[in-house]
Amino acid sequence: xxxxxxxxxxxxxxxxxxxxxxxxxxxxxxxxxxxxxxxxxxxxxxxxxxxxxxxxxxxxxxxxxxxxxxxxxxxxxxxxxxxxxxxxxxxxxxxxxxxxxxxxxxxxxxxxxxxxxxxxxxxxxxxxxxxxxxxxxxxxxxxxxxxxxxxxxxxxxxxxxxxxxxxxxxxxxxxxxxxxxxxxxxxxxxxxxxxxxxxxxxxxxxxxxxx
Amino acid sequence: xxxxxxxxxxxxxxxxxxxxxxxxxxxxxxxxxxxxxxxxxxxxxxxxxxxxxxxxxxxxxxxxxxxxxxxxxxxxxxxxxxxxxxxxxxxxxxxxxxxxxxxxxxxxxxxxxxxxxxxxxxxxxxxxxxxxxxxxxxxxxxxxxxxxxxxxxxxxxxxxxxxxxxxxxxxxxxxxxxxxxxxxxxxxxxxxxxxxxxxxxxxxxxxxxxxxxxxxxxxxxxx
Numbered sequence: 001x002x003x004x005x006x007x008x009x010x011x012x013x014x015x016x017x018x019x020x021x022x023x024x025x026x027x028x029x030x031x032x033x034x035x036x037x038x039x040x041x042x043x044x045x046x047x048x049x050x051x052x053x054x055x056x057x058x059x060x061x062x063x064x065x066x067x068x069x070x071x072x073x074x075x076x077x078x079x080x081x082x083x084x085x086x087x088x089x090x091x092x093x094x095x096x097x098x099x100x101x102x103x104x105x106x107x108x109x110x111x112x113x114x115x116x117x118x119x120x121x122x123x124x125x126x127x128x129x130x131x132x133x134x135x136x137x138x139x140x141x142x143x144x145x146x147x148x149x150x151x152x153x154x155x156x157x158x159x160x161x162x163x164x165x166x167x168x169x170x171x172x173x174x175x176x177x178x179x180x181x182x183x184x185x186x187x188x189x190x191x192x193x194x195x196x197x198x199x200x201x202x203x204x205x206x207x208x209x210x211x
Numbered sequence: 212x213x214x215x216x217x218x219x220x221x222x223x224x225x226x227x228x229x230x231x232x233x234x235x236x237x238x239x240x241x242x243x244x245x246x247x248x249x250x251x252x253x254x255x256x257x258x259x260x261x262x263x264x265x266x267x268x269x270x271x272x273x274x275x276x277x278x279x280x281x282x283x284x285x286x287x288x289x290x291x292x293x294x295x296x297x298x299x300x301x302x303x304x305x306x307x308x309x310x311x312x313x314x315x316x317x318x319x320x321x322x323x324x325x326x327x328x329x330x331x332x333x334x335x336x337x338x339x340x341x342x343x344x345x346x347x348x349x350x351x352x353x354x355x356x357x358x359x360x361x362x363x364x365x366x367x368x369x370x371x372x373x374x375x376x377x378x379x380x381x382x383x384x385x386x387x388x389x390x391x392x393x394x395x396x397x398x399x400x401x402x403x404x405x406x407x408x409x410x411x412x413x414x415x416x417x418x419x420x421x422x423x424x425x426x427x428x429x430x431x432x433x434x
Contacts, residue, residue, distance in 0.1 A: 138227050
């Protein structure tokens, strides 16, 4: 059982700073070796988790949710009212999405998601977060300079469009519902899902008609 | 704690490296650490305690090492603090327990079992409580001015600021105490802040920042 002793943990970090191997790969190897040696994890289960988040769980799930919301007004309504239940219809409910909220882009509103305190992310529908989402530059600037951040992603937001930044400070997780591009009325749900970028579901992409 | 992790609004981190090829892991060790974090279970550890242990990483390591590397270091620290492994064992690179492992490793899980496990990771953090929420949607509040030495989810940039209750989420586990192993619940709100209330350079901005904040982070606006 943990003692929840923060002072002790600070001392442990001091020790680990100078005693662990210098390369990330070797540090993780040391952790896995010790955990396996102690009978706490099975390396084949680690393999299965890697496969799950490489082949099965990723932003394709989020894109399916968005495309379904574009095609099915009732589903969109349920998604905006109770996102966990709605994504459960597609069997996508899972890690970090039990308190999912979907925020909708409109002509007047653009939504942007960040976690300034750690790197909270809706894993079971977007998979592993991109490196920039977890980096200090994005985490520090998204809440303060969202227009500058978006410009670096090649997204220019008109001055009359309101930006809403969602800082994931609790166990709620946010998914942006981007606008359906014009001229896609005849596209199937599958084709529409192909237009939806991961960044558009985080908010660092907006106009999906350019794809 | 007022640690290096509390990055919102801090300046000097430069442009964002937006390049990303869309692959989940860019090095094999990143995937290994992801998998370790998913299947490792230590009784009594809360998500908030784990987050606090990550916040306690030395600033030079927190900022200077890759993301999943900090997960590995956090795992080390939580295991060691809880007595599941020792610093001597870390230095030796192997278990020094005698007898070594009891019963060998847990059984291997298949991809299908892991996908079911991911479904089971849809943890809910809310609960019914008797107390009614103090604030209502549309009401103006002020956030408390000071943080404290432990774990908290009220970032520095949003302390002592005026905001408006945007939504009520019900009662959720209070992270400041959960990081000490105490499971208590408090009303949780979505609170909207005008960018102009947070940042001097945003005086004429119409943009907004929303945070999810627990009731004890909030007070009456004139208090």
